[in-house]
Amino acid sequence: GQQLNQSPQSMFIQEGEDVSMNCTSSSIFNTWLWYKQDPGEGPVLLIALYKAGELTSNGRLTAQFGITRKDSFLNISASIPSDVGIYFCAALNTGTASKLTFGTGTRLQVTL
Amino acid sequence: DADVTQTPRNRITKTGKRIMLECSQTKGHDRMYWYRQDPGLGLRLIYYSFDVKDINKGEISDGYSVSRQAQAKFSLSLESAIPNQTALYFCATSFAGSSDTQYFGPGTRLTVL
Numbered sequence: 001g002q003q004l005n006q007s008p009q010s011m012f013i014q015e016g017e018d019v020s021m022n023c024t025s026s027s028i029f030n031t032w033l034w035y036k037q038d039p040g041e042g043p044v045l046l047i048a049l050y051k052a053g054e055l056t057s058n059g060r061l062t063a064q065f066g067i068t069r070k071d072s073f074l075n076i077s078a079s080i081p082s083d084v085g086i087y088f089c090a091a092l093n094t095g096t097a098s099k100l101t102f103g104t105g106t107r108l109q110v111t112l
Numbered sequence: 113d114a115d116v117t118q119t120p121r122n123r124i125t126k127t128g129k130r131i132m133l134e135c136s137q138t139k140g141h142d143r144m145y146w147y148r149q150d151p152g153l154g155l156r157l158i159y160y161s162f163d164v165k166d167i168n169k170g171e172i173s174d175g176y177s178v179s180r181q182a183q184a185k186f187s188l189s190l191e192s193a194i195p196n197q198t199a200l201y202f203c204a205t206s207f208a209g210s211s212d213t214q215y216f217g218p219g220t221r222l223t224v225l
Binding site: 003031033035040041042043044045048088090099100102103104105 | 116145152153154155156157160170202204213214215216217218219
């Protein structure tokens, strides 16, 4: 089945650094979502993007819906230890048969 | 209280056994989903339901069945469990009127020996 190409797969960063990750697809989507998953928990929605070119922030997180509708980016500024986890992008085309397609995840680890 | 709950949270079973995983939600959403998560593969859709009488196969439905007993409840069954069904299972819900943003339960860790 189709999946989104998410990169990087994993990253180690120092506390205080900024983080960038991205997600690309060969198909067009009209909604992009970013989730974070903590160990032993389900994914939690961070940011939802509904319009091509849209830039949305949630605290230290900023995400953009690519203008081509085939990609999205997530940036985390001034990382802190609780940012550790797996970040997933997901996309869908809303409608009667809307189904989420997920990226393979970016594992973020923060060193003090 | 959690909006989406799953039971059990952990289960160990043997090959050939029948297993049922339960999902309940208090969000009032009409759509419910079952996903499977394996290391390095992200989440893959097993089944989904847009209403009580609506059941649809997802990407990897073989070996699974579901029942939507009420708007708030969606159960996943493994009729005869096999070891490669060992995985994390997540239930999710969404509301068609809110651009279908999905909200996930805490997951069930299933091990088939």
